[in-house]
Amino acid sequence: MADATLRSDDGPVAASKQDPAAEAKALFGDAHQQVTARSVTINKPVAEVYRFFRDFRNLPQFMENVVSITVADDRQSHWVVKAPGGKTVEWDAIVTDEAPDRHIAWESQPGADVPNSGRVEFRDAGQRGTVVTATITYDPPFGVVGKIIAKMFQREPAIQARRDLRRFKQLMETGEIATPAKNKQEFEEMGL
Amino acid sequence: MKALTWHGKHDVRMDTHPDPGIVNPRDCVIKVTSTAICGSDLHLYDGYIPTMKSGDILGHEFMGEVVEVGAKSTLKVGQRVVVPFTISCGACYHCGKHQYSACDNGLPADNQDIAQTLYGHPMAGLFGYSHMTGGYAGGQAEYVRVPFSDIGPIVIPDGVDDDKVLFLSDILPTGWMAADNADIEPGDTVAVWGCGPVGLFAVQSAFLMGAERVIAIDHFPRRLELAKRFGAETINFEETAVYEALMEMTGGIGPDAVIDSVGLEAHGFFVDNIIDQIKVSTFLGTDRIHALRQAIIACRKGGRVSMPAVYGGFVDKFPLGAFMQKGLTLKTGQTHVQHYMPGLLNAILEDKIDTTFLISHHMPLDEAPTGYKMFHDHQDEYTKIVLKPGMN
Numbered sequence: 001m002a003d004a005t006l007r008s009d010d011g012p013v014a015a016s017k018q019d020p021a022a023e024a025k026a027l028f029g030d031a032h033q034q035v036t037a038r039s040v041t042i043n044k045p046v047a048e049v050y051r052f053f054r055d056f057r058n059l060p061q062f063m064e065n066v067v068s069i070t071v072a073d074d075r076q077s078h079w080v081v082k083a084p085g086g087k088t089v090e091w092d093a094i095v096t097d098e099a100p101d102r103h104i105a106w107e108s109q110p111g112a113d114v115p116n117s118g119r120v121e122f123r124d125a126g127q128r129g130t131v132v133t134a135t136i137t138y139d140p141p142f143g144v145v146g147k148i149i150a151k152m153f154q155r156e157p158a159i160q161a162r163r164d165l166r167r168f169k170q171l172m173e174t175g176e177i178a179t180p181a182k183n184k185q186e187f188e189e190m191g192l
Numbered sequence: 193m194k195a196l197t198w199h200g201k202h203d204v205r206m207d208t209h210p211d212p213g214i215v216n217p218r219d220c221v222i223k224v225t226s227t228a229i230c231g232s233d234l235h236l237y238d239g240y241i242p243t244m245k246s247g248d249i250l251g252h253e254f255m256g257e258v259v260e261v262g263a264k265s266t267l268k269v270g271q272r273v274v275v276p277f278t279i280s281c282g283a284c285y286h287c288g289k290h291q292y293s294a295c296d297n298g299l300p301a302d303n304q305d306i307a308q309t310l311y312g313h314p315m316a317g318l319f320g321y322s323h324m325t326g327g328y329a330g331g332q333a334e335y336v337r338v339p340f341s342d343i344g345p346i347v348i349p350d351g352v353d354d355d356k357v358l359f360l361s362d363i364l365p366t367g368w369m370a371a372d373n374a375d376i377e378p379g380d381t382v383a384v385w386g387c388g389p390v391g392l393f394a395v396q397s398a399f400l401m402g403a404e405r406v407i408a409i410d411h412f413p414r415r416l417e418l419a420k421r422f423g424a425e426t427i428n429f430e431e432t433a434v435y436e437a438l439m440e441m442t443g444g445i446g447p448d449a450v451i452d453s454v455g456l457e458a459h460g461f462f463v464d465n466i467i468d469q470i471k472v473s474t475f476l477g478t479d480r481i482h483a484l485r486q487a488i489i490a491c492r493k494g495g496r497v498s499m500p501a502v503y504g505g506f507v508d509k510f511p512l513g514a515f516m517q518k519g520l521t522l523k524t525g526q527t528h529v530q531h532y533m534p535g536l537l538n539a540i541l542e543d544k545i546d547t548t549f550l551i552s553h554h555m556p557l558d559e560a561p562t563g564y565k566m567f568h569d570h571q572d573e574y575t576k577i578v579l580k581p582g583m584n
Contacts, residue, residue, distance in 0.1 A: 041285070043283065043285050043288070043296075128285060129285070152276050157208050159305075162305075163301040163302055163304075163305075163328075164301075166301035166304055166314075167301045169267065169284075169296065169297065170281075170297045170301070173281060173283040173284050173296070173297055174218070174281040174282075174283045174284075174297050174340070174372070175217065175218070175264065175283075176216040176217055176218060177216070177300075178216075178281075178298060178299060178300045178301070178317065178326070178339065179215055179216065179300055180296055180303070180317075180326050180327040180328045180329070181215050181302055182209070182210060182211075182212040182213070182215075182329050183210060183211065183213035183214075183337065184213055184214075184215060185210065185213050186215075187215050188208070192301070
C-alpha cells in the first residue's frame with residue numbers, strides 16, 4: 001500500500017499531511033474522495049478479535065452510528081446508519097476480500113446513499129494482543145457543505161472511526177463499554 | 193438523591209439528582225457512608241480545571257455499603273467497600289502491569305479525545321473530576337454508581353471504623369506512592385514539600401520505607417506540628433530560607449530524595465510564583481511550580497524527585513539545567529490506587545499507619561458547601577473534612 005501513496009516515507013495513511021482527496025485517489029483511484037484510517041491495539045488474541053468483528057451483526061454494539069446490520073449470507077449485508085438531521089442512510093455491502101485473522105474488506109453496492117468501502121486489518125502483536133487498523137473510504141454527501149454539516153454533528157468518519165475503535169477495544173477487553181451515565185435512563189439519552 | 197454539585201468558581205451547592213443505578217454488568221451501586229473533601233477538589237473549586245460543567249457532582253474519596261450489583265460484579269449487597277478514585281478496567285495492557293491510572297478503558301470513548309489532545313494519550317477515568325476525566329458523577333452524594341466494581345472497590349472487614357480506612361480511596365496510596373517513587377534507601381534523608389494530607393502520608397511512608405530523616409516543609413504551623421508527630425524535622429518557609437536550611441541540615445549534601453506534594457496552586461509570595469500567578473490569570477500558562485523548582489535545586493546530585501502533586505498543563509522556568517546537570521530522576525503520575533490498596537489496608541489493620549490523625553472535622557453531607565468554604569479559607573484549622581450523609 002505504501003507504494004501507492006504520494007509520500008516517500010513509511011508514515012501511515014492516517015498521519016498523512018497530504019490533501020486527503022489526493023491521498024485517496026492515489027490509494028483507491030478516482031471513485032472516492034475521503035480516506036480515513038485508525039489503529040488500536042486490543043489486548044486479546046487475534047483469532048478472538050477477528051471472529052467477533054467478522055460477524056457483522058456485532059458491529060452496532062460499538063459503532064455509534066450504525067443502527068443495524070442485517071446479514072444475508074457470508075458476503076452480503078445491509079447497513080442502516082445514522083446521518084445528520086435525524087435521518088438515516090442505507091446501503092448493501094458485499095465482502096470483497098477476506099483472509100481469516102488477517103483482514104476483511106467490503107464495499108457498498110451501486111445505489112448506496114453514501115458510496116463507501118472499508119478494510120480492517122488484524123495483526124498478531126504477540127503479548128500486546130492484536131493491532132486493528134480500519135481504513136474507510138467514502139464520498140461525503142453533498143460535497144464540502146455536507147462534510148461541514150457532518151462535522152458539526154460529529155458524524156465525520158475520521159472522528160467516528162477513532163471513537164468506534166476505542167469502543168471495540170473496550171468491549172473486547174472489558175466486556176462492556178465505558179459510560180458516565182448514572183443510570184439506564186441517562187444511558188438511553190446519551191447513547192454509546 | 194442529594195449531592196454536592198459544582199456550578200462555577202467558588203459556587204458549589206447541594207442539589208437533587210436522579211438516583212444512580214446499574215448500567216453495565218460489572219457495575220455496583222453504593223450507599224455512601226463517608227466522603228471526604230480532597231485538596232485537589234479545591235482546584236475544581238478555584239476553577240483551575242477545564243472541562244467542568246455546571247451540574248457536575250464532585251467527590252472522589254468515598255466509601256459505603258453495596259446496595260446493588262451488576263451480573264458480573266464480584267461484590268455482594270451489604271458489603272462495606274472503599275472505592276479507588278481511579279476508574280480502571282483491570283483488563284488492558286496497563287492494568288495488567290498494575291499501572292492502573294494509565295488504564296486504556298476507564299474513559300468513555302468520546303471523553304478520550306480531550307486527554308489525547310492535551311497529553312497524547314487518554315488516561316484512566318476519575319470520579320467527580322471534570323469531563324476530561326470521564327464526566328463520572330462523584331462521591332459527595334448519597335449514592336454512587338461504581339464501574340468495574342469487580343476490580344476496584346476493596347472490602348472492609350466488619351468492626352473497622354470508616355475513619356480508619358476512608359483514605360485508602362486516594363490520599364493514603366498517593367502519599368505511599370510518592371515515597372515509593374522516591375526509591376528510598378535505608379539511611380536516606382527525604383524532604384517533603386507540602387504537609388497537606390498527601391505530604392503527611394508521604395512522611396509516614398518514607399519512614400516505613402527506611403528513611404533515616406524526613407524534613408517536612410510548609411507554612412501552616414498546625415500541619416508542621418502533625419509532621420513532627422511522625423518524627424519529621426520541619427521547616428516553616430515563612431520563617432526560614434528553605435534551600436539554605438536544607439543545605440545546613442544535610443551538611444551541604446542536600447536531601448537524597450525530594451517529594452513535591454504541593455502542586456499547581458503553590459502558596460507563598462515568591463517572585464517566580466507571582467509571575468506564574470499573573471500568567472495563569474492571563475492564560476499565558478496554567479501551572480505554578482514554585483515548590484518543584486525549589487525541590488530540584490535542593491536535591492542532592494544524582495538524587496530522586498517524586499512528584500505526587502497534581503499538574504494539569506504547561507509550566508515554564510522548569511529548572512531543566514539543574515535537573516540535567518545533577519543527573520536527577522523524576523517519577524510521577526496519578527496514583528495506581530488498586531495496586532496499593534490491599535497492602536495498605538493490612539498496614540492500617542496492623543496499626544503500622546495512622547490515618548485518623550488527619551481528620552479535623554466531621555460534617556453532615558448537607559453542609560458540604562460550607563465545608564468547601566472552610567477548607568478553602570482556613571487550611572491550617574481544617575486539615576481534613578469528612579462528610580457524612582444522614583448525619584444531623
